[in-house]
Amino acid sequence: MEQASRKYSVFDVEVLKWELERIGVKALHVFTIWTHVLAHPDTEAHDVPGLPFAAIDMIKEKFKTLTSQVKDQETSADGTTTKLLIQLQGGQSVEAVIMRHDAGAGKYAGGPRQGGSRATLCVSSQVGCQMGCTFCATGTMGLKGNLSAGEIVEQLVHASQVTPIRNIVFMGMGEPLNNYKSVVEGIQIMTGRCFGLSPSHITVSTVGVIPRILSIANDLPGVNLALSLHAPTQELRCQIVPTAKAYPLHKLMAALNSYQTISRRRVLVEYVMLAGINDSDEVAHQLGTLLKDHNVTLNLIPYNPATSSDYKPTSQEDLTRFQKILRGVHGVRTTIRQEMGQDIAGACGQLVISQSVKQSPKLTDIEDMCSS
Numbered sequence: 001m002e003q004a005s006r007k008y009s010v011f012d013v014e015v016l017k018w019e020l021e022r023i024g025v026k027a028l029h030v031f032t033i034w035t036h037v038l039a040h041p042d043t044e045a046h047d048v049p050g051l052p053f054a055a056i057d058m059i060k061e062k063f064k065t066l067t068s069q070v071k072d073q074e075t076s077a078d079g080t081t082t083k084l085l086i087q088l089q090g091g092q093s094v095e096a097v098i099m100r101h102d103a104g105a106g107k108y109a110g111g112p113r114q115g116g117s118r119a120t121l122c123v124s125s126q127v128g129c130q131m132g133c134t135f136c137a138t139g140t141m142g143l144k145g146n147l148s149a150g151e152i153v154e155q156l157v158h159a160s161q162v163t164p165i166r167n168i169v170f171m172g173m174g175e176p177l178n179n180y181k182s183v184v185e186g187i188q189i190m191t192g193r194c195f196g197l198s199p200s201h202i203t204v205s206t207v208g209v210i211p212r213i214l215s216i217a218n219d220l221p222g223v224n225l226a227l228s229l230h231a232p233t234q235e236l237r238c239q240i241v242p243t244a245k246a247y248p249l250h251k252l253m254a255a256l257n258s259y260q261t262i263s264r265r266r267v268l269v270e271y272v273m274l275a276g277i278n279d280s281d282e283v284a285h286q287l288g289t290l291l292k293d294h295n296v297t298l299n300l301i302p303y304n305p306a307t308s309s310d311y312k313p314t315s316q317e318d319l320t321r322f323q324k325i326l327r328g329v330h331g332v333r334t335t336i337r338q339e340m341g342q343d344i345a346g347a348c349g350q351l352v353i354s355q356s357v358k359q360s361p362k363l364t365d366i367e368d369m370c371s372s
């Protein structure tokens with residue numbers, strides 16, 4: 001977050017490299033600093049052995065090991081989901097959610113599973129969001145700020161202290177492609193030597209910021225794209241997703257084509273199921289016709305009621321019927337998103353920060369409208 005007296009995170013790589021180079025210290029030291037910080041998260045970056053004095057003084061003055069801290073942590077009764085409330089420099093907060101896919105319901109009841117091999121971390125890229133999707137609680141906040149690359153990476157650092165993380169999804173608060181530079185830098189760090197995550201285990205979810213969809217294929221090769229579509233026609237999409245007016249459906253589908261020409265990757269199409277709005281048989285056929293010739297997996301997301309909207313979730317029966325039309329008639333690979341951690345108010349996704357967490361925050365201070 002931008003503020004006058006801020007210190008940078010040591011994971012704000014471009015700033016750290018630039019400041020090191022400015023005082024004549026090789027940027028190679030970045031890796032040494034990170035390795036030290038990850039091995040000793042409680043010590044300061046300037047304690048790193050072997051750093052030149054000039055670098056130590058500069059780091060003391062301008063950088064912190066971690067600029068954010070976990071203020072609360074809650075795990076679902078079945079042990080599958082852990083939600084971290086993370087306070088940023090300046091007092092605002094975001095949420096990051098750990099989901100353990102191989103922890104069967106009840107199997108790990110009584111506590112979080114340690115050492116889970118397939119854990120996915122859902123990260124936030126912004127505080128709030130300016131896109132205003134009508135079903136999304138985060139959208140009602142407006143945009144409060146962009147996370148720096150360091151603040152994005154720090155969510156991984158915090159989560160890794162709970163359990164090893166294998167996958168990252170940018171499906172928390174915010175529109176990642178509206179904070180493009182930080183998201184790209186953050187992912188480059190996550191897939192670099194220190195964290196070593198595979199690009200194919202990272203997914204960036206967007207509501208459809210068309211110019212950036214084209215950039216991401218070049219800037220983040222191997223990283224997955226998820227596209228939040230929610231409607232098969234321009235008219236219906238405009239009702240649900242206001243930014244569809246600026247980024248119309250025909251241009252979005254053209255951007256999807258261009259992305260896939262460059263990346264050659266299957267895209268996850270997300271579709272929040274809203275009863276009586278976008279879940280009829282007619283809409284299912286329109287969606288099937290739109291998607292059948294694309295290399296996509298359609299992911300139907302059960303709507304999680306948000307206080308800010310009057311939408312109702314589609315029934316289980318209608319969800320299955322919708323899926324059958326897409327699969328059976330149009331041959332579109334279609335999955336239904338499994339909800340996890342409902343007893344702790346959902347997995348990764350929507351949240352509204354109802355107050356600053358400067359004073360003893362509780363997760364109950366947050367209304368989490370997460371799906372997933």
Ligand SMILES: C[S@@+](CC[C@H](N)C(=O)[O-])C[C@H]1O[C@@H](n2cnc3c(N)ncnc32)[C@H](O)[C@@H]1O
Binds near residue numbers: 137303305350371
């Ligand atoms: C919170 S968004 C963040 C990423 C990005 N801004 C986007 O829209 O794709 C992640 C996913 O959650 C979905 N979502 C938002 N509000 C929801 C709700 N109330 N119920 C279910 N899913 C929701 C979005 O449609 C999107 O697919």
Ligand code: SF4
Binds near residue numbers: 131132133136140207
């Ligand atoms: S769904 Fe995504 S783009 Fe839309 S308001 Fe929520 S966070 Fe923003």
